[in-house]
Amino acid sequence: MFYRLSGVHHANYVSDSRIFKVPADRNLAIFVFLFGLAAPFLLPSLYLNSYMLPWLIWTAAALGLNLVTGWAGQLHLGYAAVMAVGAYSAIHAARFGVPWEFALIIGGLASSVIGSLFAFAALRVKGLYLALTTLAMQFVMDWVLTHSPAISGGSHASLQSPTLALLGQDITSDTGYYYVAFGWCVLVTIFMLNLKRTGLGRALVAVREKDFAAAILGVNSFYYKILAFAASSFIAGVSGALLVATFFFLAAPEQFSVAVSIQVLAMVIVGGLGSIIGSYLGVALILLVPGLVNGIFAGGSQSLGMQINVETLAHIPNAVYGALIVIILLIEPLGLGKLYGNIRDYLMVWPFDQLRK
Amino acid sequence: MDWIFLSELAINGALTGLLYSLFAIGLVLIYKASSVPNLAQGGLTMVGAYVVLALSHDAGLPLWLAIPLAAVIMFGLGFGIERVALRRLAGRPVVMILMMTLGLDIFLRGTTLAIWGGTSRSMELGVSYEPLFLGDIFVSRIHLVGAGVAIGLFVAFMLFFRSRTGIKLRAIADDYMASWSVGISVERGVGLSWALASVVAVAAGVIWGEIQGVDQALSLLLLKGLTVAVLGGLDSILGAVVAGIILGIIENVGSDFLDPLVGGGSRELIVAAVLILTVMIRPHGLFGRHDIERV
Numbered sequence: 001m002f003y004r005l006s007g008v009h010h011a012n013y014v015s016d017s018r019i020f021k022v023p024a025d026r027n028l029a030i031f032v033f034l035f036g037l038a039a040p041f042l043l044p045s046l047y048l049n050s051y052m053l054p055w056l057i058w059t060a061a062a063l064g065l066n067l068v069t070g071w072a073g074q075l076h077l078g079y080a081a082v083m084a085v086g087a088y089s090a091i092h093a094a095r096f097g098v099p100w101e102f103a104l105i106i107g108g109l110a111s112s113v114i115g116s117l118f119a120f121a122a123l124r125v126k127g128l129y130l131a132l133t134t135l136a137m138q139f140v141m142d143w144v145l146t147h148s149p150a151i152s153g154g155s156h157a158s159l160q161s162p163t164l165a166l167l168g169q170d171i172t173s174d175t176g177y178y179y180v181a182f183g184w185c186v187l188v189t190i191f192m193l194n195l196k197r198t199g200l201g202r203a204l205v206a207v208r209e210k211d212f213a214a215a216i217l218g219v220n221s222f223y224y225k226i227l228a229f230a231a232s233s234f235i236a237g238v239s240g241a242l243l244v245a246t247f248f249f250l251a252a253p254e255q256f257s258v259a260v261s262i263q264v265l266a267m268v269i270v271g272g273l274g275s276i277i278g279s280y281l282g283v284a285l286i287l288l289v290p291g292l293v294n295g296i297f298a299g300g301s302q303s304l305g306m307q308i309n310v311e312t313l314a315h316i317p318n319a320v321y322g323a324l325i326v327i328i329l330l331i332e333p334l335g336l337g338k339l340y341g342n343i344r345d346y347l348m349v350w351p352f353d354q355l356r357k
Numbered sequence: 358m359d360w361i362f363l364s365e366l367a368i369n370g371a372l373t374g375l376l377y378s379l380f381a382i383g384l385v386l387i388y389k390a391s392s393v394p395n396l397a398q399g400g401l402t403m404v405g406a407y408v409v410l411a412l413s414h415d416a417g418l419p420l421w422l423a424i425p426l427a428a429v430i431m432f433g434l435g436f437g438i439e440r441v442a443l444r445r446l447a448g449r450p451v452v453m454i455l456m457m458t459l460g461l462d463i464f465l466r467g468t469t470l471a472i473w474g475g476t477s478r479s480m481e482l483g484v485s486y487e488p489l490f491l492g493d494i495f496v497s498r499i500h501l502v503g504a505g506v507a508i509g510l511f512v513a514f515m516l517f518f519r520s521r522t523g524i525k526l527r528a529i530a531d532d533y534m535a536s537w538s539v540g541i542s543v544e545r546g547v548g549l550s551w552a553l554a555s556v557v558a559v560a561a562g563v564i565w566g567e568i569q570g571v572d573q574a575l576s577l578l579l580l581k582g583l584t585v586a587v588l589g590g591l592d593s594i595l596g597a598v599v600a601g602i603i604l605g606i607i608e609n610v611g612s613d614f615l616d617p618l619v620g621g622g623s624r625e626l627i628v629a630a631v632l633i634l635t636v637m638i639r640p641h642g643l644f645g646r647h648d649i650e651r652v
C-alpha cells in the first residue's frame with residue numbers, strides 16, 4: 001500500500017515517455033491543480049491576492065528563466081529587462097486600443113525580439129562572461145527605460161495599465177485576476193513538463209552539457225541557443241505584462257531593475273536548475289519567507305517588549321533573503337527541487353528501501 | 358576645442374578611475390587565486406566602511422587606529438566567508454558560485470543596514486575640500502589621496518607577490534592541482550586571497566565613503582569595478598590599475614560629450630557599453646591570460 005512503484009511496468013515506449021511515470025506523482029499533480037482551481041473559495045481574498053497571485057506569476061517567469069538557464073545552460077542576469085520589454089509593449093498596445101489577448105502576444109513577441117539580442121552574446125561567450133554581458137545589457141535597458149518618457153510614461157515614470165479584459169469579459173475581481181494568473185502558470189508548466197519529452201528539450205540539454213559534443217550529434221547549438229532565449233523571453237514578456245495587469249496595475253522602471261533580475265535567478269537556483277517543482281518551491285521561498293520572518297521578528301519583539309528600530313525592521317527581509325540563498329546553496333547546491341526529489345525517492349520505495357542496499 | 362577643460366576632464370577622470378581600480382583590485386585578487394567572480398565585493402566594501410565608522414564615530418577611536426583595526430576585522434571576515442560559504446562550493450558550476458556571491462552580497466548589505474541603519478553618514482577623514490590647482494587645472498584633493506592609496510596598494514601587492522607567501526598564491530593561481538601536489542595549502546591560499554580582498558575593501562570603503570557618503574550606494578560600485586576588472590583582464594592587478602585609468606577617462610570625457618545629447622546620466626551607459634564591448638571583442642581583457650573559454 002505504501003510501495004508506490006508496485007504495479008508500474010512500462011512495457012512500451014509510449015508508456016515510458018509519459019509525463020508522470022508513477023501514478024502517485026500524477027495524482028499529486030491533479031490534487032494540486034484542483035486545489036489551485038478551488039483556491040478562491042478556500043482562501044480569504046487577502047491571501048489570494050497578495051500571496052497566491054504573485055507566487056503563480058513569478059513561478060511562470062521563473063520557469064521561463066529555468067528554460068534558458070536550467071535547460072540550455074546559459075546564464076542570464078538580464079531577465080527583468082526582458083520582462084520589462086513585454087510589460088511595456090503589452091500595456092502600450094492595450095492603451096492604444098488593441099484587445100488584451102493580442103496585446104499580451106505582442107508583449108511576448110517584442111520580448112522575444114529583444115531577448116534574442118541577449119542570445120547573440122551567448123553565441124560568443126559563455127559562463128561568467130555571459131553573465132556579465134547580460135548584466136550590462138540589463139543596465140542599458142534600465143537606462144533606456146528611465147531616460148525615455150515616451151516608453152515609461154511621462155515625468156512620473158509610471159504607466160497606468162488599462163482594465164484587463166479577456167475574451168470580451170472585463171476582469172476586475174480578485175478571483176478573476178487569480179484565475180488569469182493561474183491559467184498562465186498552468187500553461188507554462190504544461191509547456192515545460194512536455195519540453196523534456198520533445199526533441200527540442202533534449203537538444204537544449206545536449207547544448208548545456210557540452211556544446212561541441214552537441215555539434216557532433218548534429219545539434220546546431222547556435223540555433224537552439226537563440227530558440228531557447230526567444231522562447232524564454234516570450235514567457236518573460238507575457239509574465240511581465242500579466243504581473244503589471246493583475247498585480248501592480250502601474251508599470252514603473254523599478255519593478256524591472258537589476259535587483260529583480262537577481263531575484264528571479266535566485267528563485268531558479270534556490271529552486272533547482274531544470275526542476276519544475278523546484279521553481280514553484282524556490283519562488284515561494286524567495287518571495288514569501290522574508291516577509292514571514294519579518295512578521296515573526298516584529299511580532300516577537302512586541303510580545304517580548306523589546307524595541308526594534310524601524311530601520312532595522314525594514315532591512316531584515318533583505319538580510320533574510322540573502323541568508324536563504326546562502327543557506328540553501330550550502331545545504332543542497334542543486335536546490336529545493338533536489339531536496340524534494342530525495343524525499344520523494346525515499347518515500348517511493350518505503351518501506352522496502354533496505355532491499356536496494 | 359578647449360584643451361585645458363579637456364585635460365581637466367581627463368585628469369579627474371583618471372583619478373576617479375584609479376578609485377575604481379581600488380575596488381577592482383579586490384575582485385582580481387580573488388579571481389586570480391580561485392577563479393571565483395566575487396560579486397559580493399560591493400557588499401564587502403560597504404561593510405568595511407561601516408566597520409570603520411562604527412570604530413571611529415561610535416566607539417570614539419581615532420581614525421589612524423580605527424582603519425587598521427577595521428582592516429584586521431575584515432581580514433577575519435574575509436577568511437571566514439571563504440571557509441564557511443565558498444569552500445564547500447569548490448568545483449561546482451560557475452552559476453552556483455555566482456549565485457552564492459550574489460546571495461552573500463544581499464546578505465551583507467541587509468545585515469549592515471539592519472545594524473547601522475540606512476541614512477547616509479559621512480566619513481570625515483579630514484581631507485580638506487579646498488580646490489587644488491595644478492596650473493589651470495582643478496583637481497579634487499580626496500581623489501588625489503584615493504589615487505595615491507590605489508597606487509600604493511598596487512605597489513604593495515606587486516612586492517607581496519614576490520614574497521614567499523605571494524609566490525605560493527601565484528602558484529595556486531597558475532595551477533592548483535600542481536600546487537597541491539607540491540605541498541602548498543590551496544585552501545589557506547584561497548582563504549588568504551579573500552582576506553586580502555576584504556582588506557582592500559576597507560580601503561575602497563573609506564575613500565569612497567569620504568567621497569559620496571557611507572550608505573547603500575557604496576555597493577553600486579560593483580558594475581564599475583567589474584568593468585574595470587574585465588577590461589584589465591580578470592587575473593591581472595596591473596590590468597586593473599591601467600583599465601581603471603582608461604575607464605575613468607572614457608567615462609568622464611565621454612559623458613561630457615554625450616550628456617547634452619541624451620539628457621544626462623550617460624555614465625552608466627558608457628560603463629555598460631565598455632563592459633559589453635570588452636567581452637565581445639577581447640574577453641580576456643588587456644592583460645589577462647588567454648585561456649578564457651570561448652564558444
